[in-house]
Amino acid sequence: MDNFSRTFEDIAYLASGNERQKDAFAVLTKGQVMERLKDFDPLLVGTVPLGIDVEGSDLDIICSCGDNKTFQEVLVSNFSACRLFRIWNTVIGSAETVLANFFLEGWEIEIFGQKKPSREQNGYRHMIVEHRLLVRYGQSLKDQVIALKEKGIKTEPAFAMVLNLKGDPYQALLKLDL
Template structure:
């Protein structure tokens, strides 16, 4: 599965097709093109629940340039906010807003998008869902409906102990792309 291009959403479930339309009609990814945007999270892998947002990760070299671009392109959207957020060992810029009934979160770091935790978790979770099948997918969705975040839901379903974000990365294969 190639998550680098959202074309796959056109052939997905209703929410995936809605997400495709919103992102395409509003040119969200094209406005972020210089920052190597990738849609991650639960919607691409069909484990979203009713209030799941559209998570877009980006890579920036210049924090101020990224913030300015995000503000210039999205600050007029409903409930727009942007903030700096320490994220493990590096700073992240996080913007949130609403477009056509979906919450959008744009998350930028100085880390290439395919090396960011959100992308790495997406790939691992996609592979685990393919390996364990529909019953497992439904179990993850139910755990999310009970209020668990995605990675803790996977960890619980798999019987993992320790930090779920770290434990899931132990399922990675070595197919990472370089640079953003």
């Protein structure tokens, strides 16, 4: 594991981040969200850890669940009392996936579970590639991605547009994960 991925193993880094990161840390900690999911190797991924979130960005947590039924039971027992709680099953990239969505203290939270190890899931892999790109290209890349996101463009397509990556932006970013 490299230094880039170690950065995101524990959400404690959020406590010294920007204001939204500090707020996300407080909400996740107070709600014991990561603690309640500890048996499923939860990782916060997406725009908030990278500091490229915009108003309305949610908190995305990926989990590794060997048994979807048990994972669903844990989600229901721990989060069903949260505002607008929903849970459903779907298939993403040929993998059975459990999704839960709810609101906690003003933040929308989406929990995503697959049988694949958390660090091998695309959400984590995308975030690591995006982090490396932000470190390499700095504030200019960050500003351009945020500007596109503020116009409603999703994160991976925004990176692909700024970097002039061809084809499917999700796959193009994964190809940079060498």
